[in-house]
Amino acid sequence: MFFKTKFQIANPSPDCRSDFVEVDLDRLNLPDTVKIETLALYRLGEYDRKDPVPFQVDNVAGPDRKKQIMVFYCQHANAGADDYSRGSASFQLEESDQSSDASTQPSPDVLGRGATNLRLEYHYSSRVSGGHTDSVTTPTLVPGRDGDIAGIWLKNGLIEAYVRLNRLPNDPPDISYTGSSTTIQIPEAPANLLNFAVGLKNNSPARWGQLTDLSFPPPPWCRDHQKVSLEDKDYSLISSNVGPLRATCTLRSSELSFLYADVRTPDKATLEIPCHLYRVFSVYPWQEVPYYTEDIFVLSNEGLTLSFRPHFRSCMEYVDCHGGLSRLEHIPDYFSIRQYFYPLHYLYGFAADAHSRGIRADGNTIRWRLTYGHNIKCTHLFMKFDQAHFDPLNAIGHYCWYKQLLKPMRLQQQPTWPVWSGSCGAR
DSSP: OOOEEEEEEEOOSSSOEEEEEEEEGGGGTOOTTSOGGGEEEEEEOGGGOEEEOOEEEEETTOTTOSSEEEEEEEEEEOOOOTTSOSOSEEEEEEEOSSOOSTTOOOOHHHHOTTTTOOEEEEEEEEEOGGGOEEEEEESSOOTTOSSEEEEEEEEOSSOEEEEEOSOOTTSOTTOOOTTSEEEEEOTTSSSOBTTSSOGGGTOOOOEEEEEEEEEEOOOTTOOSOEEEEOTTOOEEEEEEEEOSSOEEEEEEESOEEEEEEOTTSTTOOEEEEEEEEEEEEEEOSOOSSOEEEEEEEEEETTSOBOOBEEEEEEEOTTOOHHHHEEEETTEEEEEEEEEEETTEEEEEEEEESSOEEEEEEETTEEEEEEOOBSEEEEEEEEEEEOOTTOOHHHIIIIIIIIIIIISOOEEOOOOSSOOOOSOSSOO
């Protein structure tokens, strides 16, 4: 008996829309015995028409299939309901007795520019005599290589982002680069290198989207949140994939821990919960503006998701964060830092599906935190445009916030609130 399931994708926008869709395969009840290589995805149409759809599956929590995400591109989905209660496109995922065409590249006319430019490059660093480092950048992951992965390049033809994983011997003692983007290149920008100094040489204080701390809920006997510093934590690469629809990699922090009161015991014994922070970075082939996405979650050693609150920091060169901060108070989920040198716009923008709180700008540094959540998705936007009337809030608000975070296309679901028919009562 082969696996087969039908599902609906909902478009919450008021207009017809095409966009990338992410589906957790647990939501489709995929058995563990089914091999990904034997799956095929089809778009269902009128008169039993089935059109094959390219897709890829990423094991974002590692190779043990704890969290499998299927990504595909949904074209021309009709307008649906704002609460995802009405399906806009029908699909069928099924198992066959032969290898599927999941690895088939979508045609460039579908995904636009950058469809063939998805890449991951690994920056290796190994200690040699004299305390120096031997650094090599390679587009493929070399198994068993003697040395640690110091950083990863994510490239899609529109943006090239370098993310640091751990410290290097020649890092300044007063600057931590781990878990941040240190170099951003935008090939089409007038000035290509965003931070004016090569991040691989560690001679620049610039770093973006760095997670500095995690807060966990307080135990019952304490009012203060439990805060764990990440600046001394290294990251390891546990998963990476370059498929037809995105380039993605997952970084896992070294072990963290916090206290928890076990209410199941009579004396409410205190337990220490060991866990790891996971950060999934992705770039897609078709993007209107240069950004990368980040999914953040915390898993215990037993594989359970934990509630947490992340704290961020970004440092920029030659930019007054306080004077260039732009945000809307009634939509506190995104903001931008802009410095304007005619005709050049210098910009960093951030958006999340959790509220951004406590935004503080001090010189060229900005700090903020998000509200508690189990799985938080963010977008990091970088831009240098020589347009006199460029609107950064629209770029962040529409492309990086509305389409990716507030109203992404996803599985159809039942309404959150009861649906009442007829009048509410006699008058």
